[in-house]
Amino acid sequence: xxxxxxxxxAPHIGLHQLRFQYGDGTLALQGISLTVNAGESVxxxxxxxxxxxxxxxxxxxxxxxxxxxxxxxxxVVKTHLPEIRRRVGLVFQHPDDQLFLLRLYDDVAFGPRNxxxxxxxxxxRVTEALARVRLDGYVDRVAHHLSTGEKKRAALATVLxxxxxxxxxxEPSSNLDPRSRRDLQRILAELPVTKIxxxxxxxxxxxxxxxxxxxxxxxxxxxxxxxxLFADADLMERHGLEVPASLCAPACC
Ligand SMILES: Nc1ncnc2c1ncn2[C@@H]1O[C@H](COP(=O)(O)OP(=O)(O)O)[C@@H](O)[C@H]1O
Ligand SMILES: [Mg+2]
Numbered sequence: 001x002x003x004x005x006x007x008x009x010a011p012h013i014g015l016h017q018l019r020f021q022y023g024d025g026t027l028a029l030q031g032i033s034l035t036v037n038a039g040e041s042v043x044x045x046x047x048x049x050x051x052x053x054x055x056x057x058x059x060x061x062x063x064x065x066x067x068x069x070x071x072x073x074x075x076v077v078k079t080h081l082p083e084i085r086r087r088v089g090l091v092f093q094h095p096d097d098q099l100f101l102l103r104l105y106d107d108v109a110f111g112p113r114n115x116x117x118x119x120x121x122x123x124x125r126v127t128e129a130l131a132r133v134r135l136d137g138y139v140d141r142v143a144h145h146l147s148t149g150e151k152k153r154a155a156l157a158t159v160l161x162x163x164x165x166x167x168x169x170x171e172p173s174s175n176l177d178p179r180s181r182r183d184l185q186r187i188l189a190e191l192p193v194t195k196i197x198x199x200x201x202x203x204x205x206x207x208x209x210x211x212x213x214x215x216x217x218x219x220x221x222x223x224x225x226x227x228x229l230f231a232d233a234d235l236m237e238r239h240g241l242e243v244p245a246s247l248c249a250p251a252c253c
Contacts, residue, residue: 012038012166012194013059013071020054020065020218028054029065030218038165041195043205043226046215047240052198053093055215056168059196060090072166086115089159093171095151098158099143104135107143107154111162129161133187149180153187166194173204202230202244214239 013036020029028051036042044052057063059071061081069076072087092098101107105126112125130136133153138146143154152172159167172188173181185207188195199205205212205226212229214222216239222229229235231247 011035011070012040013196014069015055015058016068018055018058018065018067018069020058020063028218029058031067032215032218032220034213034220034223036194036196038194039192040211041197041209043209043212044196044198044215045200045202045205045212045241047200050215050240051218052215053170054218056090056170056196056198059166059168060085060088062090086162087164088166088168089162089164090168091156091159091170091172093174095148095155096144098155099151102142103139104130104141104143104146104154105139108157108161111158115162125161125163126157129157132160132191133157134183147180148175149177149183152176152180152184156184156187160191164193167191167196169195169197169199171199171201172197173199173201200241202241203246206230206244206246214241216240 013034015032015034018029018032021027032055044055046052054063058065058069059076061076061084071084074080074084076084099107101110108126108129109122112122117125126139130138133156135150135153135157138154143151146154169188172184176184181204185204188208197205197208209226211224212226213220214229221239222235227247230244233243236243
């Protein structure tokens with residue numbers, strides 16, 4: 001009993017003093033410390049270039065900076081990367097970076113096959129993942145012929161097929177029309193996993209997350225409840241963001 005309580009409340013993601021400099025000298029992360037508990041949905045918000053994508057890539061070991069990172073109980077070091085990438089799914093901002101095979105079935109099956117699952121299990125994973133993102137029946141479709149909304153959901157399916165316990169989403173709502181954005185929002189709300197959603201779509205963040213971490217120039221400048229942070233007009237303006245319309249007083253928008 002005690003153990004299961006500990007498990008549910010143990011930090012699922014921990015960063016300590018993470019620093020990262022790109023090859024051209026750009027200091028993208030300047031000492032980020034952060035803890036995310038199991039089951040939390042956290043919005044990672046900040047203006048363009050604040051370091052959101054760079055941070056997400058560190059959580060699955062696609063980039064390696066200085067400092068400590070522990071994800072799903074494992075330090076993010078080379079020897080743990082296969083296990084971490086099985087348990088932590090990163091959905092890239094651009095679906096074309098995630099969909100590269102001809103049939104959608106093969107794109108979604110790619111991870112489970114790589115993991116060595118039997119064909120029946122792979123099939124079950126693909127069917128379930130496509131159903132979750134409302135793309136049942138799309139198995140024979142060619143990914144690059146899909147609409148942007150469908151592509152975004154297909155990219156999410158490739159990650160869900162791995163049954164990750166942590167989901168990292170980079171600008172999931174970018175380039176979506178209102179209906180596709182709403183559909184994606186509903187799909188994400190139904191997923192009972194720990195989530196970090198990098199976005200500057202404040203309404204989307206507000207709808208899906210209770211907590212926000214604001215990044216600016218590679219530093220955490222605020223961490224707290226979405227509603228309180230996003231309603232703070234000075235804070236939003238200082239960091240290149242704006243109060244979402246749903247939190248505006250009638251006179252301010
Ligand atoms: N491949 C790269 N080479 C050099 N600098 C980069 C590269 N990718 C991103 N940057 C820089 O790192 C900083 C953080 O970028 P990024 O993580 O993409 O921010 P965000 O996702 O918040 O828009 C920015 O200054 C950006 O210009
Ligand atoms: Mg980005």
